[in-house]
Amino acid sequence: MAKILLFRAAHDLSARLVSELSRAGYDVVAPDSADVRTVLQHQPDLILLQTDVRTLDCCGLLTQLKGNETTAPVKIILLADGGALERSHALDLGADDVLSIPFEPPELFARIRAQLREKAPDDRLRQEVLEAKRKEHEAEAALATIVAQKESGKRRWVALGLLIALALIGVGIAVRNAQVTRKSNASLALQLKSLRSDILTQAQLLQRAQKSRESDNQELTASVSKQLEALRQESADLRKQMSTSSGPSLSELDNRLKQTDSRIGKLESESRIAEEIVRDYSNSVCLIYAIVGFHDRKSGARLNFAGIDANGNPVADEKGNVIVTTEGGSRPVQLHVFGSGFLIDTAGHILTNHHVLQPWWHNAKEIPVPSKTFAPTIESMWAYFPGYETPMPVQAQGVSEDFDLGLASVNLPERHPRPVTIEQQAAISGGPVVLIGYPTGVEGILARVDERTLKQIAQAAGNNTEGLVQELGRRKLIRPLVTQGHLGVVGPDRLVYDAQTTHGGSGGPVFNASGKVIGVNFAILADFTGSNFAVPIAHAARMVAASKSTQAAR
Numbered sequence: 001m002a003k004i005l006l007f008r009a010a011h012d013l014s015a016r017l018v019s020e021l022s023r024a025g026y027d028v029v030a031p032d033s034a035d036v037r038t039v040l041q042h043q044p045d046l047i048l049l050q051t052d053v054r055t056l057d058c059c060g061l062l063t064q065l066k067g068n069e070t071t072a073p074v075k076i077i078l079l080a081d082g083g084a085l086e087r088s089h090a091l092d093l094g095a096d097d098v099l100s101i102p103f104e105p106p107e108l109f110a111r112i113r114a115q116l117r118e119k120a121p122d123d124r125l126r127q128e129v130l131e132a133k134r135k136e137h138e139a140e141a142a143l144a145t146i147v148a149q150k151e152s153g154k155r156r157w158v159a160l161g162l163l164i165a166l167a168l169i170g171v172g173i174a175v176r177n178a179q180v181t182r183k184s185n186a187s188l189a190l191q192l193k194s195l196r197s198d199i200l201t202q203a204q205l206l207q208r209a210q211k212s213r214e215s216d217n218q219e220l221t222a223s224v225s226k227q228l229e230a231l232r233q234e235s236a237d238l239r240k241q242m243s244t245s246s247g248p249s250l251s252e253l254d255n256r257l258k259q260t261d262s263r264i265g266k267l268e269s270e271s272r273i274a275e276e277i278v279r280d281y282s283n284s285v286c287l288i289y290a291i292v293g294f295h296d297r298k299s300g301a302r303l304n305f306a307g308i309d310a311n312g313n314p315v316a317d318e319k320g321n322v323i324v325t326t327e328g329g330s331r332p333v334q335l336h337v338f339g340s341g342f343l344i345d346t347a348g349h350i351l352t353n354h355h356v357l358q359p360w361w362h363n364a365k366e367i368p369v370p371s372k373t374f375a376p377t378i379e380s381m382w383a384y385f386p387g388y389e390t391p392m393p394v395q396a397q398g399v400s401e402d403f404d405l406g407l408a409s410v411n412l413p414e415r416h417p418r419p420v421t422i423e424q425q426a427a428i429s430g431g432p433v434v435l436i437g438y439p440t441g442v443e444g445i446l447a448r449v450d451e452r453t454l455k456q457i458a459q460a461a462g463n464n465t466e467g468l469v470q471e472l473g474r475r476k477l478i479r480p481l482v483t484q485g486h487l488g489v490v491g492p493d494r495l496v497y498d499a500q501t502t503h504g505g506s507g508g509p510v511f512n513a514s515g516k517v518i519g520v521n522f523a524i525l526a527d528f529t530g531s532n533f534a535v536p537i538a539h540a541a542r543m544v545a546a547s548k549s550t551q552a553a554r
Contacts, residue, residue, distance in 0.1 A: 002116055003027040005044040007034040007061075008051065009079070013101075017048065020105055026112075036064050039071045046115055050079040050101075062094040063428060069489050072429035073122055075115040079103070094430060097262070110255035228267050235260045270432045270513075274484050277434045277511050283417045284343045285436045285480045285508060286383040287445075288356055288394060288408075289469050292335040294374040296326050303374055304329025333369065334379070335359065336465040338441030340480070340508035341383060341408065342517070343419045344544065348392075348412045350383060351540050352507035353522050354399040357381075357406035361399075383410050384469065384478045385417050391473055398547045403493070403535045404522040406507075407547050420509055422537055423516035429490045435499040435521055435532070436480045437508025442469055445478055453477075480508070485532075487512075495519045495534040510534045 004026050006014055014030050021028045031038050039047070049061070065071045078098040080087065087098045096118075097111050238257040245253055294303040306323035307315035308330050314322045324333055339356030343349070355361045360376045367376060382391035392410035399406045438444060442465075446454065457475070461467040472478050485499030495518065497510065510519040519534030 001025060001027050002046065003029070003042065003044045004112070005039065005042055005047045006030040007047055007049040009048070010050065013050065013079075017108075024109060034061060036068055036071055039065060039074060044074055045119065046075040046077065046112060048077050048079060049095075052081060066094050066430040067426070067428050067490060069429070069491065072488070072490075073119065073126070075119050077108075077111060077115060091266070094428065106251065107255060107258070110252075110259065114259045228264065228271070231260055231264045231267070235264060270484060273432060273513050273515075274434045274482060277515050278436070278482050280418065280515060281342075281420050281509075281511070282436060282480055282482065283386045284420050285438075286341050286343070286350065286385045286392075286417075287438045287441070287469075287478050287480075288339045288341045288350075288352060288381065288383055288507065289391070289442075290337040290339075290356075290359065290381040290394075291379045291466065292337055292359060292376050293332055293379040294369050294376055297373060297375050299326065301326035303333045303369065305331045305333060335367070335376075338438060339506050340437035340521070342436075342507075342509045343385075343412075343417050344422065345419050346412065346416070348410045348416075349397070349544065350394070350408045350410060351509075351520055351544070352406045352408060353404045353520065354401075354406045355404055355522075356507045357396045357399055357408060381408075382469075383408075384473045386479045387417075387476055388413075389474050389476060391470070397551075398543065400539070400543050403539050403543075405520060405535055405540050405543055407540075407544055420511075421516045422541060423512060423514070423518045426538075427487060427490045427495060427512065427518040427536065429487055431487050432513050433485055433487050433497050433499055433518070434511040435483050435485070435497075435505065435508055436511070437505030437521060438480055439505040442472065444481060445472060448479075449477060481505070487518075490536075493536070493539075495536055497532050497534065499532055 004021060006017055006028060007030075009017060009030065018028045018030055029042055029044075031042070034049070047065075062076065065074065065076065075096045076094075078095040079101055080098055081101050083100060087100060091098055096115055099108055099111060235257060238253055238260060242250060242253045242257065295301060296303070303324055303326055305314040306325045306329055309315055314324075314331075316322050337356075337359045339352060341350040341352035341356065344351050355363055358378075360367050360371065364371045369376070378396075381394040381396070383394050384391045392412070394408045394410055397407040397409050440447075449457070453475075457468065457471050461471045469478075483499045485497050487495060487497045489496035495510065499510075505521055506523075508521045509517040510521055512518045518537050520537065520540055521532065521534045523533040
């Protein structure tokens with residue numbers, strides 16, 4: 001039985017609603033107090049709150065309820081005097097729905113049912129998460145590792161938002177047994193499940209781009225545009241049914257149509273918000289491209305491939321293990337790493353993740369070269385901003401050991417992208433969010449390029465990753481992906497939200513409905529689809545302030 005709290009209703013209205021809702025099978029309580037403590041005490045599924053929107057008397061309570069991790073999932077329907085303007089204002093304040101007074105009970109009941117249906121999947125998901133924590137403690141271990149960053153011997157699941165590769169478009173290196181053995185006091189053998197050279201044919205390039213397109217289509221099926229398309233079709237179907245219906249069935253269809261149109265209006269409003277953010281700030285989000293090399297920790301010698309065969313692949317031993325050496329060799333062993341970052345001021349400072357600036361940080365198991373023997377080093381790092389042909393060299397300014405945050409800088413040209421605006425107020429649960437970044441790195445960019453252009457790029461790139469990225473930049477094809485969702489949990493050390501996205505996009509900004517950045521995207525929890533994490537922007541702001549203070553003191 002669903003539980004409903006009735007807040008601040010006039011005496012006559014309260015008595016009528018308690019009676020009618022109780023007869024409809026709801027557990028209804030009309031307490032004297034209307035505050036967070038009362039909600040925590042009764043643990044309702046839905047709140048009916050009578051208010052005068054023009055006086056904003058509900059604003060404080062709405063903010064408190066939606067900003068509290070425990071009460072945020074509770075659905076809130078405002079019962080308000082006024083017309084369309086007052087209803088739209090009530091929705092802007094954070095209510096899930098609003099109904100004008102006076103109203104007909106059937107419409108109120110229909111809206112209650114709609115909100116409870118919408119809430120049910122979230123409730124099930126929360127129960128699954130709690131059950132998973134109880135059984136495996138997987139979520140707790142993952143969050144503790146990601147947030148504290150101080151535990152050892154545990155592998156955190158981080159959606160790097162970057163592509164680690166030894167190929168032209170480098171994705172998918174999977175380490176089976178990263179073992180190193182001495183061979184003739186010079187050569188080493190790396191046992192990798194998949195190791196490719198920088199040579200990639202046009203056919204392979206087209207094939208990988210197609211696979212990335214298919215992956216994007218599978219993972220982004222719940223995009224806002226597709227939701228709108230489905231809802232508009234549902235609205236059209238309901239209108240057709242209403243034209244040939246009468247009596248009770250017509251009333252039910254009319255209620256369903258109002259619910260559908262309300263959802264359409266909400267999604268359209270959020271889409272307009274996203275469009276404004278994309279217009280203002282998509283060029284402020286850069287693709288960060290780093291090349292990582294390896295040197296022997298004792299001698300300092302560079303790690304190279306022992307040789308390259310006639311097909312352009314690294315020479316392997318009789319067991320198929322790629323042979324590398326620290327004496328001579330043909331080509332250095334390198335990782336091509338991609339992440340996201342965003343411009344925060346006109347001085348050229350860029351916010352991103354610690355693990356973007358140092359890909360090996362808390363992530364040794366993803367590096368296919370033994371870290372005990374070889375030290376990874378950044379050989380070069382570039383920022384590619386949309387609309388700019390020439391990349392900008394990136395200088396790391398500082399990283400946080402407590403949070404997955406990194407600060408870098410570039411020398412901006414005279415005409416540079418617009419810095420983002422940082423939100424100074426605390427984030428509020430339940431609001432829409434927009435995430436901008438480069439999921440799957442350069443492969444995600446290639447997935448949006450037509451085949452003819454891909455062939456031209458392959459011919460001009462010089463058959464290596466660096467040439468490929470440079471050619472994409474020269475053609476101004478480097479553009480971020482934009483996804484939308486809603487903010488769920490707002491914690492002191494993390495934000496949890498459900499923006500539809502593929503794995504990746506690390507270091508990208510998370511915007512609120514006001515177009516201000518509230519967090520830095522850094523991770524997903526693998527076993528819980530749609531659970532994305534960001535570091536609250538307040539932590540990043542403190543790190544930036546400390547870094548600037550240190551630089552000023554020098």
